[in-house]
Amino acid sequence: MNRSCFVMVGLLLLCGIASAAEAQEHDFAGTKMCKVCHNKAETGDQFGKWEAGPHAKAFKSLAKPEAKEAAAKLGIDDPQKSPKCLKCHSTAYWHGETVKTTKIKVEEGVTCETCHGPGKDYMKKSIMEDRQKSIEAGLLLPDKSLCVKCHNEQSPTWKADRYTLADGTKVGFDFEQAAKKFAHPNPAKAK
Numbered sequence: 693m694n695r696s697c698f699v700m701v702g703l704l705l706l707c708g709i710a711s712a713a714e715a716q717e718h719d720f721a722g723t724k725m726c727k728v729c730h731n732k733a734e735t736g737d738q739f740g741k742w743e744a745g746p747h748a749k750a751f752k753s754l755a756k757p758e759a760k761e762a763a764a765k766l767g768i769d770d771p772q773k774s775p776k777c778l779k780c781h782s783t784a785y786w787h788g789e790t791v792k793t794t795k796i797k798v799e800e801g802v803t804c805e806t807c808h809g810p811g812k813d814y815m816k817k818s819i820m821e822d823r824q825k826s827i828e829a830g831l832l833l834p835d836k837s838l839c840v841k842c843h844n845e846q847s848p849t850w851k852a853d854r855y856t857l858a859d860g861t862k863v864g865f866d867f868e869q870a871a872k873k874f875a876h877p878n879p880a881k882a883k
Contacts, residue, residue, distance in 0.1 A: 780842035
């Protein structure tokens with residue numbers, strides 16, 4: 693590979709463009725593996741926060757009357773069985789219309805690995821303790837480009853005025869506000 697190719701790859705990585713497609717080179721670990729380390733109150737109980745939030749309920753939300761109505765308008769009989777819906781409502785489909793992993797049940801909804809990338813290669817404690825090693829092993833640090841893979845105008849329940857920016861502008865998605873809403877930091881790391 694010539695020098696200009698290396699420069700281009702470096703720029704793409706710096707810009708955050710190479711994320712989800714690259715991460716699929718890694719294998720999924722599944723929520724049970726994430727829970728082993730991320731369920732303690734003293735380290736932020738990230739698993740509990742996920743479990744109580746809307747991402748964990750994303751698959752179940754497809755059974756609601758509003759979801760069935762929205763799906764019917766698109767000619768979809770059962771949104772809980774439609775790849776068009778599951779690509780965003782289940783990590784098992786991971787941003788696509790085919791099952792990408794069987795380690796995560798479709799019914800688990802949007803799990804840790806949708807946002808943080810397939811974790812089998814970065815889940816070891818010795819790797820997780822070093823952010824750079826974790827990233828090299830497939831950890832994704834969620835950013836707007838990852839979120840808008842699902843939170844966009846293609847969603848049949850999209851609301852163009854869901855968020856209000858500081859200047860009063862209405863937008864359908866605001867990464868800053870969403871990130872605060874779903875934040876799950878480790879308080880032990882803040883010390």
